[in-house]
């Protein structure tokens with residue numbers, strides 16, 4: 001793909017707040033965009049995310065007040081909730097671990113494969129484990145302090161760091177999704193303007209799952225674009241070291 005083709009996709013994506021309610025968005029468009037969202041880079045390939053495709057009209061209507069009656073939500077043909085699933089770390093670490101083990105089979109593991117086993121078998125539990133009394137966080141703090149005392153070290157301490165890791169990957173998936181919808185001729189509006197407690201309840205999310213954003217999808221209208229795209233000047237936001 002040329003940079004021009006990519007530039008067109010990026011330039012054409014605007015947050016559209018009013019979709020044409022007469023134009024449907026076929027399911028294949030959404031499915032394709034979710035497939036491409038799944039290909040987003042994500043921390044340690046742990047894929048601690050979930051994509052809740054809110055397709056049913058009656059469920060969508062439940063989401064109108066949850067999304068604060070924003071017109072993007074009310075006129076959307078589909079709503080996709082991007083959800084961080086930090087709580088699934090164990091099963092996803094095991095999934096990755098099994099991939100490494102299956103590739104090894106009965107032979108001796110290579111150095112790289114041994115590193116893979118340690119990565120998903122030891123490091124990921126160290127990064128993601130939580131307990132009621134905060135022992136895991138305490139252990140992480142001590143390790144970070146000792147290891148980071150004299151050498152550079154990736155400092156992952158507690159809940160906040162874990163959530164940031166998960167949410168970063170989730171937002172990258174949402175961006176892939178929005179660009180993929182744009183590339184197929186439809187429009188999106190990412191929304192953080194929703195009630196997180198009601199949204200969690202409506203989606204039946206367990207404790208440990210955190211909503212990242214809800215993306216409204218439809219065929220955009222000119223009124224849905226609120227003015228020209230404005231960004232701070234390049235030189236005010238790029239710092240060259």
Ligand SMILES: Cc1cc2nc3c(=O)[nH]c(=O)nc-3n(C[C@H](O)[C@H](O)[C@H](O)COP(=O)(O)O)c2cc1C
Nearest residue numbers: 013014015017070072189190191192193194213229
């Ligand atoms: C995480 C996130 C949350 C957002 N939440 C809302 C929202 O709740 N409602 C809305 O109308 N726009 C929302 N936006 C859209 C932004 O306002 C929009 O991206 C920004 O103004 C730049 O415009 P553009 O997307 O057309 O380039 C959100 C964007 C992001 C990335």
